[in-house]
Amino acid sequence: MSTAGHPDASAIAGILDKCVHCGFCLSACPTYDLLREEPDSPRGRIALIAAVAEGRLEPGDRFALHMYRCVGCLACETACPAGVEYGRLVEWARALVGPPGGAALVEAVAPALAARAGSRAEGRAEGPGDQAQAPAGIPAEGGTMDDRETALPGRVGAAPAPSLPGWAVQAALRHVLPHPGRVRAAAALARWFSRSWLRRQIQQGLLAGPGGEPPAPGTIAASLARVDAMLPEFPGRFFDPPEVLPALGPRRYRVGLLSGCVMGTLFAPSNEATVTLLRRAGCEVVIPRAQTCCGALNVHNGDPEGARAMARRNIQAFHPDGPCGPLDAVLVNAAGCGAAMKEYGHLLAGDPEWAEAAAAFAARVRDVTEFLDEVLPETTLGRIEPCRATYQDPCHLAHGQGVRSAPRRLLARIEGLELVEMPGSDRCCGSAGIYNLVQPEISERMLAAKMQAVASTGADLVVAPNPGCILQLRYGAQRYGPPVRVEHLVDVLARALEGSGAAAGPGAGDGSRSREGPSHG
């Protein structure tokens, strides 16, 4: 390898220069907190990325492993005094190594292979140069996390589960997400399965022993049982609104709304609640059919090209000169999507044809909580049944977009809701896009810690304005307790406004709004 440095390194040289390795990011990092090893900290990953950029290190499987162990929560960016844009560094590194698969797969199968290989581990541990050239280097050392159980109290025998296979991630990124129709078809299939005879057969026949006991840790059955437990409840129908919905009352704003992949299917009722809230706030809501997935998962999983294609479609769909017409804002009710869309300007900066439109689009993107906090009248937002609630800061809202106080202000204006802060409310819950699928073990440990923080508040409701967090926390409530309800902020707000006796707008309040209470298994 040349010592001249990596050919693509110029894109990140300015960011790398800012890091003076002070280490302030270490305590903010959830993976460092659990693993306490530098290569799994922001500072360590930056050192590895710098070494690749300098041409000192080949970006192989081991490098990829550390890059994909990052949850991408960006808490380190909040902690960094130098303003290092860490997220962009990791995106660069992931684009370099491609979508997860190789590394994650290595980690997943390493324990089994290592056990089989037994003492053949000898002779693998020579110089660094030797190892780097060793094929794929299924690590007997490194990788797994045997010794850390003491670090996290309350770890509940989380079995190391094989992660989502790389081919499945890549297929989803490249062939499903860019096509809203396929997203819906996949969701419909999952919904059918979740309610099917087949699932019950698998649960009874494969995932439970003769006495109904759970499968032994480390087995494939245990992994399947975990995925089965994570499978959420699906709403009766998906989000399918008309393209334009008039304001209820005089029109004050004209806003666009991203339907979202998960929000449009699993959280269709929350999307409907969002529309209702916006219309009651005097917004004409435009939901262009031409829009597509935001591309966040592609950006975070080494497929920036795919993300760019999706960004272009969305920019076009919401373009003021197009059929959509001028908009005061493009609103998003999923924090991860919003953060990605606010980055479109950066994503397309190198594309002369699109750069300007992308920057203009990004400037109009707002999280729905930011917008509602501004436009809803400075009075009570209604009443709900008395409850003690705690707020989970979605990483990509707090760290990614710097939105922390708007959602809290909204909650504080609901009568009957007592807001209690949990320790580390802006610490990642372990959902992190597809992290809970590709890094199951670390994700489980982060979730267990999060549920302890929730328990310490005595709350019976957790509010999190992001679908990934909601699904993860609902699963966490089942698996680790406490038996809390977990809801999107818009659902709580919509219920409060109903409770205050005001009329709910059309498109909400029908059958699909009857949220299932989360099952407390």
Added chain:
Amino acid sequence: MADVADLADRADKAHSAHIAGRAGAAGAADPAFRVPFDRAGLQRELQAVLGPERVRSYPEDLIAYENDGSVFRALPDLVVFPTSTEEVASVVRVCRRYGAPVIPRGAGTGLAGGTIPVTGGVLLVTAKMNRILHVDLESRIAVVQPGLVNIDLTRAVMGQGYFYAPDPSSQLACSIGGNVANNSGGVHTLSYGVTTNHVLGLTAVLPDGEVVRLGAAAPDAPGLDLVGLFVGSEGTLGIVTEVVVRLMRRREAVRTFLAVFESVRAAGQTVSDIIASGLVPQALEMIDDVTIQAVEPAVGAGIPMDCGAALLIELEGLADGFDAQEAVIRRVCAANGARWVRVAEDPADRDRLWAARKGAFGALGRLAPNYLVQDAVVPRSRLPEVLDEIRAIAARYGLQVANVFHAGDGNLHPNLLFDVRKPGEIQRVLAAGEEIVRLCIDAGGTISGEHGLGIEKNAYLEWLFSPETLDVMKAVKTAFDPERLMNPEKLLPSPVSCSEFTAKMAPEVLAEMGLWV
């Protein structure tokens, strides 16, 4: 003293042999400082002790551990993660048998290169030894493992109204073990003292693998003060594996001031005048104009970007006395032409002000890719002139200097900003740094307040102490570590000090270290 001379002599001889042996055995492809040993054999034996997963040699692991908070870097041969005193002792014994250096490392936030494995060897990382073993609030003590992050101790006891006093700026990240190694201070050192004032006892693994308990859970243990000797020894005498620390009761009230001045000199004079007035605030910190350009955009503490310097002043104690003390502070500030003085409005405001101070080093990354920070202490009465002279020195070398420091203690932190990739720049920075150190010594000061000497300032010890005094230090080192395997070449004068070492950081040398894979 004959024994001391003898020990010192033996140390010198061993040292010469050491260096010579390295140069001879290592051959042309290896930088002269690296100590040769049977790495594969050592790795196998260490894996037998710790298991394969806590003994690492992947290039990714080594590269992630080649840096600390300083400007230096060097690759370890192996990185190990023990979790108990017994494991540390086993690692040390095995390494000794192989003749491999052992370099202890906590959180790697040090600023003087104290954890940089310049000789190669085994980097012993205590980050997984981060438990609080015991808390006794009645006796106001806690027993902790060395890898515990400083702030985590205070967080664990603050609910009961206690805190751990030493609060280095890096307290969110740095480890108690690292604080012990460097005798770290903090922004409240002015009234609470440094780490050594808060450590009652230690468990340590000596370089021969023996485990000793020093001091006691009660203050003022009899016999030689080996705790005092260990605190600040930068891991050169052994590895601390448990620390008995004093906890303090949280004060009733706190009042924090931000005072803004037109010049560094006026702020420096204010510091001298406040101390001369007889008032000793709990903290008295200065941030100069250059530093403000870095921290204000990072934190938004409300410090005017066009001012010359800002002082952070904090009172802690009984609220009753605060008004009289505030009057003194305001009077002195006004007399020195302060633009304005304000009191932190609430805890969040106070946190922001302290974030501006504590995040300053990291924030300098906004101004330049690298910085070299000095840590000299000068008599407070000389602050204004020394600050002026430091600026003059930096200007002479064509460098920018950012001052952010413990003004109340006279503990300076001039940061020379630079870009290590620009040819000749590191040499100019080191030369300017030396002049600054000379200046501070000539002003009646000393070379390091709290950061330790590491490989950055170890050579300067010779400017400060007589050969006889240095002989005593060398003799102590030899008494503990005759084979010079415990964090070698640090703290005491050595051929491996920063200028020599950085000369060997050239890319082609790094390539020869086996890095270019």
